[in-house]
Amino acid sequence: MKGLKEYAEIVNARLRTVFPALAENSFVEGEMPELLVRSMNYSLLAGGKRLRPSMLLAAVDMLDGDVDFALDFACAVEMIHSYSLIHDDLPGMDDDTMRRGRPTNHVVFGVGQAILAGDGLLNAAFELMLRRALEKPELAQRSLRAIYEIATGAGVTGMIAGQVLDLYCEHNAVMDDHALSFIHRDKTACMFIYPLRAAGALAGATQAQIDALGRYGENFGRIFQATDDLLDVVGDAAEMGKTLGKDAEQGKLTVVSLHGVEGARAQVRMLLERAMTELDIFGAEAQFFRDLIASMVDRTK
Amino acid sequence: MKGLKEYAEIVNARLRTVFPALAENSFVEGEMPELLVRSMNYSLLAGGKRLRPSMLLAAVDMLDGDVDFALDFACAVEMIHSYSLIHDDLPGMDDDTMRRGRPTNHVVFGVGQAILAGDGLLNAAFELMLRRALEKPELAQRSLRAIYEIATGAGVTGMIAGQVLDLYCEHNAVMDDHALSFIHRDKTACMFIYPLRAAGALAGATQAQIDALGRYGENFGRIFQATDDLLDVVGDAAEMGKTLGKDAEQGKLTVVSLHGVEGARAQVRMLLERAMTELDIFGAEAQFFRDLIASMVDRTK
Numbered sequence: 001m002k003g004l005k006e007y008a009e010i011v012n013a014r015l016r017t018v019f020p021a022l023a024e025n026s027f028v029e030g031e032m033p034e035l036l037v038r039s040m041n042y043s044l045l046a047g048g049k050r051l052r053p054s055m056l057l058a059a060v061d062m063l064d065g066d067v068d069f070a071l072d073f074a075c076a077v078e079m080i081h082s083y084s085l086i087h088d089d090l091p092g093m094d095d096d097t098m099r100r101g102r103p104t105n106h107v108v109f110g111v112g113q114a115i116l117a118g119d120g121l122l123n124a125a126f127e128l129m130l131r132r133a134l135e136k137p138e139l140a141q142r143s144l145r146a147i148y149e150i151a152t153g154a155g156v157t158g159m160i161a162g163q164v165l166d167l168y169c170e171h172n173a174v175m176d177d178h179a180l181s182f183i184h185r186d187k188t189a190c191m192f193i194y195p196l197r198a199a200g201a202l203a204g205a206t207q208a209q210i211d212a213l214g215r216y217g218e219n220f221g222r223i224f225q226a227t228d229d230l231l232d233v234v235g236d237a238a239e240m241g242k243t244l245g246k247d248a249e250q251g252k253l254t255v256v257s258l259h260g261v262e263g264a265r266a267q268v269r270m271l272l273e274r275a276m277t278e279l280d281i282f283g284a285e286a287q288f289f290r291d292l293i294a295s296m297v298d299r300t301k
Numbered sequence: 302m303k304g305l306k307e308y309a310e311i312v313n314a315r316l317r318t319v320f321p322a323l324a325e326n327s328f329v330e331g332e333m334p335e336l337l338v339r340s341m342n343y344s345l346l347a348g349g350k351r352l353r354p355s356m357l358l359a360a361v362d363m364l365d366g367d368v369d370f371a372l373d374f375a376c377a378v379e380m381i382h383s384y385s386l387i388h389d390d391l392p393g394m395d396d397d398t399m400r401r402g403r404p405t406n407h408v409v410f411g412v413g414q415a416i417l418a419g420d421g422l423l424n425a426a427f428e429l430m431l432r433r434a435l436e437k438p439e440l441a442q443r444s445l446r447a448i449y450e451i452a453t454g455a456g457v458t459g460m461i462a463g464q465v466l467d468l469y470c471e472h473n474a475v476m477d478d479h480a481l482s483f484i485h486r487d488k489t490a491c492m493f494i495y496p497l498r499a500a501g502a503l504a505g506a507t508q509a510q511i512d513a514l515g516r517y518g519e520n521f522g523r524i525f526q527a528t529d530d531l532l533d534v535v536g537d538a539a540e541m542g543k544t545l546g547k548d549a550e551q552g553k554l555t556v557v558s559l560h561g562v563e564g565a566r567a568q569v570r571m572l573l574e575r576a577m578t579e580l581d582i583f584g585a586e587a588q589f590f591r592d593l594i595a596s597m598v599d600r601t602k
Contacts, residue, residue, distance in 0.1 A: 033469075092407075092413040113465065116388075127449070134442075140442050144434050148431035157332055160337065168336060178328075
């Protein structure tokens with residue numbers, strides 16, 4: 001087993017080659033337009049911890065699966081994550097002009113091209129997984145199952161469902177625990193739950209192992225979101241005056257705005273305990289996932 | 302073999318059940334939000350000839366494949382077509398407020414929700430195909446191949462590539478034959494080429510048959526677009542003053558604006574001959590596809 005940074009580097013190396021380098025303004029029938037490649041890569045290669053794909057690879061590795069075969073599935077997860085950020089930032093959605101210190105996709109390429117870059121990344125994620133799957137007919141059933149898990153996490157009962165409620169709550173000033181739990185699960189946790197389940201499917205894990213990975217993913221995702229909300233108020237960023245409780249000030253629906261700092265910390269402790277319990281089935285092999293979730297919680301101490 | 306209307310009715314019946322009926326404003330974790338279902342169904346069930354999915358089913362039928370198994374793949378093609386129209390109509394893209402006599406999706410549901418409805422339909426198309434594929438492990442390899450073909454047609458070397466160039470040409474007033482051919486193939490024909498290739502894959506056709514279906518699809522798609530452009534100038538709609546050469550007047554890039562009515566008619570004749578030749582390999586069984594393309598050409602007489 002490798003560390004988070006090593007898995008992330010494997011993912012980064014592959015992501016850099018997913019879309020070909022093309023001559024400027026090249027438009028050729030049946031090939032990707034250079035403008036599309038450039039706008040997709042602008043967001044896809046903008047950095048980030050590559051947490052979701054790295055966790056997928058680590059889970060495959062933990063289960064003695066084929067990490068090399070799993071790589072394109074992991075990259076597809078990151079491509080889906082990237083598309084969701086491009087569309088989230090659009091006018092009509094969050095209308096953000098900056099992300100990771102750079103202008104957002106639609107600021108650089110225009111709204112129409114940003115919509116298409118997002119559509120392209122989502123579709124290309126499936127193209128990438130399907131192409132890889134076709135190379136190993138003996139793994140067809142496992143591949144189908146893995147792609148289905150990832151599609152479910154990204155889809156209309158998963159991430160997109162969460163985005164719909166998030167948008168609805170923002171427009172209708174809904175602030176309650178039911179909506180918050182829904183958004184944290186569907187919008188944030190689903191892209192941990194289902195990629196981890198996909199890892200299980202790829203590695204030929206038992207159903208019990210797949211379900212445990214999914215439940216770990218749900219608790220991890222909720223901690224990821226809660227600690228993010230906490231950091232906004234108590235973290236380095238807040239102390240440095242960079243965001244200083246920006247979300248809380250704007251009356252955004254977060255675990256801190258609903259339950260306060262101590263309430264949020266208590267939730268994180270409960271979720272941490274649950275997540276750790278789910279790892280028991282994997283024994284000592286799961287140390288990567290124990291360390292990872294501990295480091296996530298440590299961010300807010 | 303059935304007729305176009307019968308295949309379309311089979312598709313319509315299934316499409317009506319793809320998304321569940323839900324209580325108004327229901328948001329439940331891990332389920333589709335009612336608002337998402339309503340916005341997706343608003344466009345998906347807005348009518349239309351269901352040409353692409355019907356042709357997929359007819360091709361499976363022609364090749365003695367399993368039409369019932371192919372149905373969800375056909376519906377997925379229509380869901381992808383529907384998503385592309387929602388996103389095409391958005392401000393930043395074509396900015397259209399009416400389609401098929403009704404307000405466009407974003408006019409009714411808002412821009413943010415329309416973006417998510419489109420994303421939802423694209424993702425749900427894959428969810429639908431993958432779920433069906435998992436039900437028949439013995440057809441896993443054929444299913445993977447079919448989903449891959451459809452993803453390719455919809456994707457970054459297919460439909461999305463065409464949309465990127467279409468948007469680029471509109472913004473930069475590009476009017477040339479190279480761009481026109483590219484847009485007609487990628488934006489329009491790819492969603493005939495690849496669903497037909499998928500039909501071949503599902504039915505276990507030979508590579509020669511799959512390739513012939515694809516080439517028929519390309520010529521069909523180009524005729525579909527060229528006759529659409531012609532109808533805009535010479536058809537009933539134009540005569541009734543409804544659109545009266547609207548595209549041509551706006552200086553839009555069409556086969557008529559580049560080559561005139563007679564030039565467009567000549568192109569259609571050439572494409573028709575090519576399309577018919579591709580059907581030879583299927584013999585008398587291909588009568589559905591001969592009739593279909595003839596009726597398409599007849600629209601402009």
